[in-house]
Amino acid sequence: MNVQADKGTSKFKNIISIIGFGILLIIGIWSAYQVITFIPRLFSDTGATTSTELNERDIAAKLSTTTANSGDDVVINWAHRGDDDGIVSFSYACVEGFYFEIDGDAIACNAPHNVDADAQTLTVTPITTHETVEAALAITYTNTEGVSIRDTKTLTVTGESPVVTTEEVSTETTEEGPREPEVQTTPTVTSVTPTVTPTRIIRVPRTSDPYGIADLQVAMVAVGEITAFGTFEPKGIVHPYSRAAAKFKVTNLGTKETGSWNFSAILPTQAGYPYNSQIQPSLMPGSSIEIFITFDQLVPGIHTFSVHVDSNNYVVEISEYNNAAAQSITVLNY
Structure with missing residues (x-):
């Protein structure tokens, strides 16, 4: 009688083990499916060699x-x-x-x-x-x-490689007649007509005159702060814990390409020393660039954000009087 009971118990345990193994197998398959569906590809054919899953x-x-x-x-x-x-x-x-x-x-x-x-x-x-x-x-x-x-x-x-042209020189001799007076001509600068398409407008800068002179001009666009969403909000009053920002525009009003240049800025921060920028891209005549700068650790009070382009006088310009601009900004004490 005990032998039959032991056989029944053993059979029952085998059945339970098989059922348990089947449940674990189903859970494993379900987990693998969830992992596969949880990490879809961002592109069907991105061509990116690396991707980061975060x-x-x-x-x-x-x-x-x-x-x-x-x-x-x-x-x-x-x-x-x-x-x-x-x-x-x-x-x-x-x-x-x-x-x-x-x-x-x-x-x-x-x-x-x-x-x-x-x-x-x-x-x-x-x-x-x-x-x-x-x-x-x-x-x-x-x-x-x-x-x-x-x-x-x-x-x-x-970029475009420089094109070198050669002029053929004739070796034949000819009798010289009376010479006509030479007329001196001055080089002319031609402007490129702006290209307009139905979808967007592209402003094409003028060509650079090798005999011309560059002229950098800076103008303030706005001062303000960076919001919690990372956007720039123009405003003249900010809190001391804010991340302030300033936007200004630099334009080449001259007739020659500027070459490399930089700028310096006075910030209303605790450090108190001027900020000196890295080398900025060359500007063709008529072209402009907007520069956006952010800063924190503000000092309470009424301050002036000032910027000076080409402060080291690397660029030969028509005028140096338009190289500086400023705008006031108030930092609250709370």
């Missing part, structure tokens, strides 16, 4: 081409996890004689250029005076909590 902060960017000629449009596509309440920005590293344009406007290097948060594409135009430039660029997404993730790419930009 939960809700993932971002991946793709260039329409990895090589481009100076003046050709390049399209940047991207996708990121999370909602569209954050901030998406484009930035690139400073390289002498190189800059990007967006809708015909030069974009400052080493500074974020915000785009629409719900946008997934941006058209940029690389401009360079060199034969070849390796341009490092980045697309950055910052969520509402201030956490950022970026994807960086490298674009190879080819």
